[in-house]
Amino acid sequence: MEGVNISTHPEVPGEPTHTTTALLETATATIQGFGPVNKIHQHLCAFHFYGHDMTRQVEAHHLCGHQNEEVRQCLIYDSPDADARLIGLEYIVSEELFLTLPDEEKRMWHSHEYEVKSGVLFMPGMPGPIQRQDLEKVCKTYGKVIHFWQVDKGDNLPLGLPHVMMALTRDGQLYENIAHDVEKRFGISFDKERENRAYMTGPAHGIHPLANGGGKGLKTVLREVDCKPVDSVPRVFV
């Protein structure tokens, strides 16, 4: 069985950017600061699958920045190209911080040990030894991924509800054709990198049993709620 290859994606609807818009954006880009975005210093490529469906797998390009030594936040795109779609977010925390999370929260987070040690999580274009310096840390962390755009379904817009995604946790889960396609496009070999990463160790306390959905699937459900009563907001707006 093959995984869906989404490298030929349907177009996002709309006209190409007007020259006037592009010029304005060039102007504003020189005036404004992009502080938070400038903190992004790393590009990681990995695979996610839907929290309720392992058979739907997505190539995920993470652009990551450190909040501090123990917390990273990543924008997730479906490709490394300029026209890539922003499909989700990931937060990455140290094992210590993960352990402070309430139990129900832990389920939404996944471990990184397998992805790192198997080689499937990698930094495109970076030499092995440099990658490994950071990845040995990532190996011990946990991540929380939410996707907003089901590109694997062929959606040309971010329709529907967000999904909590999960990550690979053992051999046999990742579709061979998706793996080979990525290896070919980035000129790498997961198996070779696996050998180089054999020395790495995962979380000191082992992979927490509640992580990775606690072994169960997770789905998102929409619920209608009453808006809070009017009195909670001042009536007079300045």
Next chain:
Amino acid sequence: QDFLQCAVYDSDDPSARLIGVEYIVSSRVFDALPPEEQKLWHSHAYEIESGLWVNPRVPEMILTTELKDLAQTYGKFWCSWQVDRGDKLPLGAPALMMSPQEVNIGMVKPELVHKRDDKYKISTENLKNVRMGTAVPESINPRADLWKQTGKGFAIDIEQTEMKLRAPFP
């Protein structure tokens, strides 16, 4: 020209927290969406008209055409880190956000606006005057900002389920 994707942060400092993602579409794209999808979106006209929406540090003059276009757009904003709740880490399910509107529960707390104005040295009052009448959309699709009509919003729950597998998990 019809689609924007935005990473949303809680401030413009380098230390800012990534709190969500907003997608913005033109009315042409929005009007073609099914109603089930439209109910998750909000309109932008009021925010722009009232000066709640600003592009920090960009001279208002060069923004006029852009704001006219943006006033006709609709947004879908998922918040993944509820910093206003004091959360030190991104907890819980993503939350659907809505935009300020000209009805009581759609109003923004004045303190928040003052704080913003002080930081960027702007006056929301001035902006309102400058923008008056310049960024009015032809119409606003009533299927956006649905809460204004129904008095009900949407929350997301994360529920356990059987995962469809192709190999053992975890």
